[in-house]
Amino acid sequence: MLGVVQAELDELGANLAACARGDRSGLKRIFDGEAGRLLAVAERIVRRRDVAEEVVQEAFLRIWTSAHQYTPDRGSARGWITAIVRNRALNTLRDGRREDLVADDRLEALLDRDQFDRIMASWHRLDQDSRLRDCLGSLDETKRRGILMAYVGGYSHGEIAGRLRIPLGTTKSWIRRGLMALRECMA
Amino acid sequence: MRYDRKDLPEIADEYVLGLLEPAVQAEVEAAMERDADLRVAVAASRERFLPLDTGLEPAPVAAELWARIEAALPSAQAVPGAVPPTAAPLPSSNDNHPRAWRATALSALVASLLLAVGLTWSLTRTTEPLVIAVLLDGTGEVQAVVEDFGNDTAKVRLLNAFTVPADKTIQVWTLPSREMGPVSLGLxxxxxxxxxxxxxxxxxxxDQLYELTLEQAGGSPTGRPTGPILAKGFAKPPL
Structure with missing residues (x-):
């Protein structure tokens, strides 16, 4: 029952509960509060505004139809909503849209650098007293980069290996070890 | 999906980071529904990384985005705990309604007329395309060629027989610039x-991008590609 109480305290959780009851104003309140942030999250992954808008549009339909499945044991309402947008954006990438984002190699390289800076900025932007910020900082640089490229930029193992110029197998084991170190650090 | 309990945190992290192969990802999603420990591990992982998705500068939200979402919401009211309303049931494969057949025959007739007109036009024309794009599918197989004449006409030649369901259509797109985004050339x-x-x-x-997507009949409702990409390729000017 404690979980239910927590969900009631959480405004987003309450709005999700409204969605589950078929109350559209609940979805509108989530949209008003979260859409700008979710668009930015999606755009960091798909790298194109119009595609990011489609991702967010599809994600809100998903939020609406799945709201009744949300329970606090699935994490915070904000984390749950964000995960729906992230999954949608990652699936869009996997459908092969990464290649559509740019039309030539030079532009790709330019955007990649731009993207790389943005990915690293997401770490620097974390609160000074954030545990995640400290723990990411305690990793060696390649592991930190690999983890941030995957989470923030939606890069696959292969793409990370290519961009960091390290073999695929090494990339996989470094990221795995980096994630383990991060879990221990944040425990 | 079989996994060791001690691997749960690792599976959860790789799932949350989007590093799993699509098939494994789908298995994790299915396993999460019955494995409470996995559900908790995924929730913990999400919360660990969530600050990376909350501290960023929000993007400006286009005014019509909410209108588009609201227009697409299923009209039936959901009830708590009930199965959510889903899209209309799929038509059965042997949907032999005479009316549907008549419509198919008519559209085939229209298509062949259009093709005849197109062929006549192409035999008599002297203009050359400004660019030609060879479109490949995900496996690198050639699927179609688009010739863009730069005078608001483009010609698409399909080199592979696509199976297009009755309620779908192939739509041709190009990306003139990142600012403009994808623009439909037609169905x-x-x-x-x-x-x-x-x-x-x-x-x-x-190097301008051209692509074919499978959209609902009448074309993409959003004016942007929404369906799966059938083929795509970059343009080259003919010598």
Whole structure:
């Protein structure tokens, strides 16, 4: 029952509960509060505004139809909503849209650098007293980069290996070890 | 999906980071529904990384985005705990309604007329395309060729027989620039080669992207590609 109480305290959780009851104003309140942030999250992954808008549009339909499945044991309402947008954006990438984002190699390289800076900025932007910020900082640089490229930029193992110029197998084991170190650090 | 309990945190992290192969990802999603420990591990992982998605600068939200979402919401009211309303049931495969057949026959007739007109036009024309794009599918197989004449017409030749369900259509797109985003050149009638009268666009450039997507009949409702990509390729000017 404690979980239910927590969900009631959480405004987003309450709005999700409204969605589950078929109350559209609940979805509108989530949209008003979260859409700008979710668009930015999606755009960091798909790298194109119009595609990011489609991702967010599809994600809100998903939020609406799945709201009744949300329970606090699935994490915070904000984390749950964000995960729906992230999954949608990652699936869009996997459908092969990464290649559509740019039309030539030079532009790709330019955007990649731009993207790389943005990915690293997401770490620097974390609160000074954030545990995640400290723990990411305690990793060696390649592991930190690999983890941030995957989470923030939606890069696959292969793409990370290519961009960091390290073999695929090494990339996989470094990221795995980096994630383990991060879990221990944040425990 | 079989996994060791001690691997749960690792599986959860790789799932949350989007590093799993699509098939494994789907298995994790299915396993999460019955394995409470996995659900908790995924929730913990999400919360660990969530600050990376909350501290960022929000993007400006286009005014019509909410209108588009609201228009697409299923109209039936959901009840708590009930199965959510889903899209209309899929038509059965042997949907032999005479009316549907008549519509198919008619659209085939229209398609062949269009093709005849297109062929006549192409035999008598003297203009050369400004660019030609060879479109490949995900496996690198050639699927179609688009010739863009730069005078608001483009010709798409399908080189592979696409199976297009009755309620779908193939739509041709190009990306004149990142700012403009993808623009529709038109629908391919009856999945046959066709000449398209597109909108007025900047002159097609070398390396401009062209793609075919499968959209609902009548074309993408959003004016942007929404369906799966059938083929795509970059343009080259003919020598």
């Amino acid at each position: 391919v009638p009856g999945s046959r080669s066709a000449v398209l009268d597109g909108p007025s666009l900047p002159k097609p450039r070398r």
